Amino acid sequence: MAELVFEMPSLGADMEAGTLVAWRVALGDAVRRGDVIAEVETEKGVIDVEVFADGVVSALLVEPGTKVPVGTALAKLETGGTAGSGAAPEAGSGSSVGSGSGSSESVSESSASVSESVSESVSESVSESESVSESVSESVSESVSESVSESVSESVSESVSESVSESVSGAGARAGAGARDFVRVTPAARALADARGVDLRGLVGTGREGVILLADVERARERPVEATPAARQHARERGVDLTQVRGSRPHGVIGREDVARVASTAAPSPVDASPESRMRAAIANAMARSKREIPHYYLTHTVDLSRATVFLETRNAGKPPEARVLLAALLLRSTALALRKHPELNAHWTEGQAAPRESIDLGLAISLRGGGLVAPAIPRTDTLDLDALMAAMVDVVERARRGALRASEMAPGSLTVTSLGERGVDVVVPVILPPQVAMVGFGTPARRPWVVGDVVVPRPVITLSLAADHRVTDGHLGARFLARIASYLESPETS
Amino acid sequence: MATFREAIRSAMRQAMREDPRVFLIGEDVGHYGGAFAVSRGLLEELGPERIRDAPLSEAGFTGAGIGAAIGGMRPIVEVMTVNFALLALDQILNNAATLLHMSGGQVSVPVVFRMTTGAGKQIAAQHSHSLECYFAHIPGLKCLAPATVQDARDMVLGALADPDPVCIFEHALLYNLEGALDEEAAPADPWRAAVRREGRDLTLATYGGSLGKCLDAAAALAADGVEAEVLDLRSLRPLDRPAIAASVEKTRRLVVVDEGWRTGGLSAEIITSALESSFYALDAVPRRVCTAEVPIPYAKHMEEHALPKVAEIVAAAKEALRG
Incomplete structure (x- = not known):
């Protein structure tokens, strides 16, 4: 275990001092060579300062806002080695600065000279009679080894005690860091949990002092989530993943209070907050989890809407406004039909694997007037004809904005469709709503130059986008799925 | 014989x-x-x-x-x-x-x-x-x-x-x-470790005079339903590191029994080798049963007390089963 002092760097030949603006690390953080650990203000502005070794921050010596000369110790890092479980010997080998190395040299010198004198006295004793010489040589080696250990312990005692105190303070810093987010788990159990996507914080270890063993992770994999109905509803409302909640009820069943505890730690939203801020917290949870866990891949595809436009105009001609079908319904229906052909995208990622879904229930991202977003599912979307689908959409949007959605509709659907058509953007790059494994976005339909044969003509076009979970599908399948939606839009009468 | x-x-x-x-x-x-x-x-x-x-x-x-x-x-x-x-x-x-x-x-x-x-x-x-x-x-x-x-x-x-x-x-x-002694046999390769007893629950790695204790401990553990593998290292230098890794990766638990002292001893090298090769396979802290850190006493009861004992090996093995 070596310690490294991180000094105010010279960030230019003429720099004499710098102001520490901010620490980017905290005590106990593990840092890697190249990480930015501080911001330093110089004549030239604020500069990110990188660390040049791997280690753990064991001390921050300068407060932000302080101006110090180049070369001033700013922080200490512990590099290499493991946590100091003990003792002087380890510490003695650690510190390699100043007086430490000097004294260790003198130790090796003195022991070398002693061992020479031993071999001398031994060779002298050879000539003596057998029985005597053995005992003599043994007693010589004994007394010599004693004096060696004495002189050694004397000369190193200073450097040892120095480095001991250092290692002790270092260990304290590590312990502080460890208490923050440290699960006692065996390497094998951790590896399996990683492979299966099991959250170790949700497990109860059966090993000594609660250590999570391999068998605990295996059991977690086998046991389905057991939660009370209230807990399930609360989890939905708050965007909490039940697989990551540890149940406190008998037999590990998750209660509402368990969900509330996780939700309150996951996002800073007091229980008595307004509905808006609660919804914001739920969105924050779901989206943060999505970006944290889901390896998204993205595809976009621009489609000519001429035929779809004509199709809808023909269909709507002479009908009262409430009986007309809007493009949104056609987009949704095309998506539902395409999903039939690519059931791999109709799945939920739970407990480390994709679970296929039976029915196609597209979620519809609806932005609320007061801010926020809900994504209710339209049950069996693919079985609804355009009129029925249009009616369902109108109904669900209206109730969503009124806050009258049914709980069943709030269960996560197959995949969610988002359209920012009204907002005029060209392309939506969606963020998948967990536990779904894909999301489809529609940009604003717009007239654009379009090449038909050898001629550029104005055409209404729309850009479709797909965000999909790379754990479940690959881009090849995603591309076929988007092409399928496009083909339905290009031949709307067949859908 | x-x-x-x-x-x-x-x-x-x-x-x-x-x-x-x-x-x-x-x-x-x-x-x-x-x-x-x-x-x-x-x-x-x-x-x-x-x-x-x-x-x-x-x-x-x-x-x-x-x-x-x-x-x-x-x-x-x-x-x-x-x-x-x-x-x-x-x-x-x-x-x-x-x-x-x-x-x-x-x-x-x-x-x-x-x-x-x-x-x-x-x-x-x-x-x-x-x-x-x-x-x-x-x-x-x-x-x-x-x-x-x-x-x-x-x-x-x-x-x-x-x-x-x-x-x-x-x-x-x-x-x-x-x-048994076969005086006609071609000598076995001395540089390879030998599995003296197969087991799936933990590895007892040892050599020389402690092999018998480990086999006795494995028999006692088997009576409790624990299948210990006993690995006779045979060569102390070079260590048969692949054999240590293979056994530990199979059983996920390691107890080293070494009549040497613990500090700076062979048991430390064996465990480090297992950590270096097989860290992510481990389901328990590696343990060691060594001689007490004293000069070996003369008095019979004290000498016995200082040396690794079958009961200690069994206890260490059972501890290892709990992570």
Whole structure:
């Protein structure tokens, strides 16, 4: 275990001092060579300062806002080695600065000279009679080894005690860091949990002092989530993943209070907050989890809407406004039909694997007037004809904005469709709503130059986008799925 | 059936009959028959040129053996116990282990050092320590620890066949061990560890005099439904690291039993090797059962108390099952 002092760097030949603006690390953080650990203000502005070794921050010596000369110790890092479980010997080998190395040299010198004198006295004793010489040589080696250990312990005692105190303070810093987010788990159990996507914080270890063993992770994999109905509803409302909640009820069943505890730690939203801020917290949870866990891949595809436009105009001609079908319904229906052909995208990622879904229930991202977003599912979307689908959409949007959605509709659907058509953007790059494994976005339909044969003509076009979970599908399948939606839009009468 | 002692004697006899370069030198190996009676009868059988009594100077006769090896012979140097081999450590380290390197590969030192190790005979601290790790620390030296009667023979022959200096550590309590001995067999490769008992729940890694304790512990554990694998390391340098990794990756738990002291000992090296190769396979903290960190006591009950015991091995194994 070596310690490294991180000094105010010279960030230019003429720099004499710098102001520490901010620490980017905290005590106990593990840092890697190249990480930015501080911001330093110089004549030239604020500069990110990188660390040049791997280690753990064991001390921050300068407060932000302080101006110090180049070369001033700013922080200490512990590099290499493991946590100091003990003792002087380890510490003695650690510190390699100043007086430490000097004294260790003198130790090796003195022991070398002693061992020479031993071999001398031994060779002298050879000539003596057998029985005597053995005992003599043994007693010589004994007394010599004693004096060696004495002189050694004397000369190193200073450097040892120095480095001991250092290692002790270092260990304290590590312990502080460890208490923050440290699960006692065996390497094998951790590896399996990683492979299966099991959250170790949700497990109860059966090993000594609660250590999570391999068998605990295996059991977690086998046991389905057991939660009370209230807990399930609360989890939905708050965007909490039940697989990551540890149940406190008998037999590990998750209660509402368990969900509330996780939700309150996951996002800073007091229980008595307004509905808006609660919804914001739920969105924050779901989206943060999505970006944290889901390896998204993205595809976009621009489609000519001429035929779809004509199709809808023909269909709507002479009908009262409430009986007309809007493009949104056609987009949704095309998506539902395409999903039939690519059931791999109709799945939920739970407990480390994709679970296929039976029915196609597209979620519809609806932005609320007061801010926020809900994504209710339209049950069996693919079985609804355009009129029925249009009616369902109108109904669900209206109730969503009124806050009258049914709980069943709030269960996560197959995949969610988002359209920012009204907002005029060209392309939506969606963020998948967990536990779904894909999301489809529609940009604003717009007239654009379009090449038909050898001629550029104005055409209404729309850009479709797909965000999909790379754990479940690959881009090849995603591309076929988007092409399928496009083909339905290009031949709307067949859908 | 033969004893461990007879197996070593048999191997030395065979080697000396087959190869005129082989001879035995050491304290009292001739007329007295060896401090542990390993060479008893060989002087009469093979003559004083092959069985050479040496003056009581470990540095002297060890150096003589090294010189003979450099000169083309294949000497077996018997040192009474590893405790006294410290007096010859200068010869073993600074000459035997280094000359090949320092001569740019021109001078090899094909010498075999046999020495007794271990406690349990109430011969007190100066005769009872297990200092194998001192020698296993040295590059240029190879170290073997036979734990079975067959290995007692095979390792002598394997060591003599090796072009480098080899130390053989014979546990004092094994000399009377009886077991099957095939004197005709081609010697087993001494540098590979051997699984002496298969198991799936944990690995008991050991060598030499502690193998029997581990097998007893494994039997006791089996009565409780725990299947311990017993890995006999056989070679202490080079360690058969792939064998350690393979066993640990199979059982996910490791308990090392080593009669040496714990601090800076072989058990530390074995566990580190397992961590380096197989960290992510482990489902428990590796544990070790070693000798208490005291000079081995003379009094019988204290000596027993200081040494690794079957009950301790069983307890460590059960602890390992809990992570």
